[in-house]
Amino acid sequence: MEAHSEHHIVPKRVYFLVFFALIALTWVTAIVSTVDLGRWNIFVALAIAIVKASLVILFFMHVKYSTRLTKFIVMCGFFWLMLLLFITMADLWTRSWMGVPGR
Amino acid sequence: MDSPVAVVPEIENPSALQHHFETPEQQKDSATIGMWAFLLTEIMFFGGLFLAYFAYRQAYPLAFASASNKTNLWIGATNTTVLICSSLTMALGVHFAALGKRKLLALFLVLTLLLGGVFLGVKAYEYHDKWVHHEVPGVHFDCEGCVDAQHAPLFFSLYFGMTGLHAAHMVIGVFVLLVLIWQAWHGKFTADWYTPIENFGLYWHFVDIVWIFLFPLLYLIDRSGRGLS
Numbered sequence: 001m002e003a004h005s006e007h008h009i010v011p012k013r014v015y016f017l018v019f020f021a022l023i024a025l026t027w028v029t030a031i032v033s034t035v036d037l038g039r040w041n042i043f044v045a046l047a048i049a050i051v052k053a054s055l056v057i058l059f060f061m062h063v064k065y066s067t068r069l070t071k072f073i074v075m076c077g078f079f080w081l082m083l084l085l086f087i088t089m090a091d092l093w094t095r096s097w098m099g100v101p102g103r
Numbered sequence: 104m105d106s107p108v109a110v111v112p113e114i115e116n117p118s119a120l121q122h123h124f125e126t127p128e129q130q131k132d133s134a135t136i137g138m139w140a141f142l143l144t145e146i147m148f149f150g151g152l153f154l155a156y157f158a159y160r161q162a163y164p165l166a167f168a169s170a171s172n173k174t175n176l177w178i179g180a181t182n183t184t185v186l187i188c189s190s191l192t193m194a195l196g197v198h199f200a201a202l203g204k205r206k207l208l209a210l211f212l213v214l215t216l217l218l219g220g221v222f223l224g225v226k227a228y229e230y231h232d233k234w235v236h237h238e239v240p241g242v243h244f245d246c247e248g249c250v251d252a253q254h255a256p257l258f259f260s261l262y263f264g265m266t267g268l269h270a271a272h273m274v275i276g277v278f279v280l281l282v283l284i285w286q287a288w289h290g291k292f293t294a295d296w297y298t299p300i301e302n303f304g305l306y307w308h309f310v311d312i313v314w315i316f317l318f319p320l321l322y323l324i325d326r327s328g329r330g331l332s
Contacts, residue, residue, distance in 0.1 A: 009198065009201050009202065010198065012195065012198060015191060015194045015195060015198065016191075019187065019188075019190075019191040022187045022190075023184055023187055026180060026183045026184055026187065026318075027180060027184075029318075029319060029323060030176060030177070030179075030180035030183075030322075030323065033176065033319075033322070033323035033324070033326040033327060034176070034326055034327055035327055036327035037327065041323070041324055041325070041326070041327055042319075042324040045319035045320075045323045045324050046316075046319060046324075048319070049315050049316050049318070049319050052315045053312045053315050053316065056190065056308050056311055056312050056315070057308075057312065059194075060190055060191075060193075060194045060304075060308045060311075061304070061305055061308045061309075066132075066135065067132050069132070069136065070132065070135055070136055070139060073136060073139050073140070073143070074139055076143070077139070077142070077143035077146050078146070080143070080146075080147065081146050081147065081150045084147070084150050084151075084154055085150070085153065085154055085157065088154055088157075088158065089154075089157055089158070089161070092157075092158055092161045092162070093161065
């Protein structure tokens with residue numbers, strides 16, 4: 001079995017940078033939510049949440065420095081969650097488009 | 104090594120390589136993957152609630168928009184900040200565990216515990232506020248000024264269900280932290296072996312991620328529409 005890179009210690013500077021980015025994004029998303037962007041409010045809020053979650057997963061949870069197997073397993077989990085959300089919501093979002101009775 | 108007796112000292116000293124792994128790296132990677140397998144079940148556990156939220160918001164958009172304006176944006180943002188601080192202290196705790204710094208590890212675990220406690224305290228204040236304003240679904244429920252008030256309890260049921268499940272994870276985390284702090288202080292963890300710290304870190308950050316999504320969904324996305332009224 002090939003030995004991958006030995007135990008990786010992330011410099012503290014990285015943690016602080018990620019931390020400040022997370023704090024900044026939290027207050028940006030809070031303030032932006034008070035501005036009426038119409039239907040875009042939810043997309044902006046969720047996009048910022050996805051960026052924040054990605055930062056936490058990649059750096060705080062060390063997935064960026066993990067083996068390919070770990071990365072693959074993590075992606076599988078979120079892919080499965082997307083299946084759950086999008087396939088169900090694709091149904092609920094589009095039912096009313098058809099004007100079919102029984103909505 | 105064929106005799107089962109030979110295994111006993113290895114169990115007593117967890118820093119040693121267990122006999123079924125080839126290298127310490129393989130042992131560590133296996134622990135990480137095992138923890139992630141658990142976290143994937145947690146993703147689906149919370150995922151069901153997120154799906155329920157999206158489905159009912161789709162069905163009753165006016166009720167959800169006006170009811171979600173009952174949450175306090177600034178308290179929510181402050182609590183998000185507190186939780187992110189606790190994720191930083193946890194990450195630094197893992198960092199110092201990897202460097203074998205016993206006291207700094209214990210210190211940062213204590214800081215994580217305190218920040219987790221602050222988060223739960225603020226959450227308790229919010230719950231109390233909801234209670235006194237009759238925003239808890241039940242016979243005394245009264246969503247003042249809500250549009251489609253008949254369906255407003257759905258929002259609050261999901262609010263309490265989702266934040267409650269999240270808070271339950273925090274409470275469990277607090278108890279695990281108490282054990283880990285005691286063990287860390289007594290030198291159980293070394294730079295060679297600190298798997299429980301690393302895996303608890305993954306758990307704590309996961310709980311943080313759940314909140315990162317709860318915050319926009321429950322506090323933010325319908326804020327500017329002012330209940331669309």
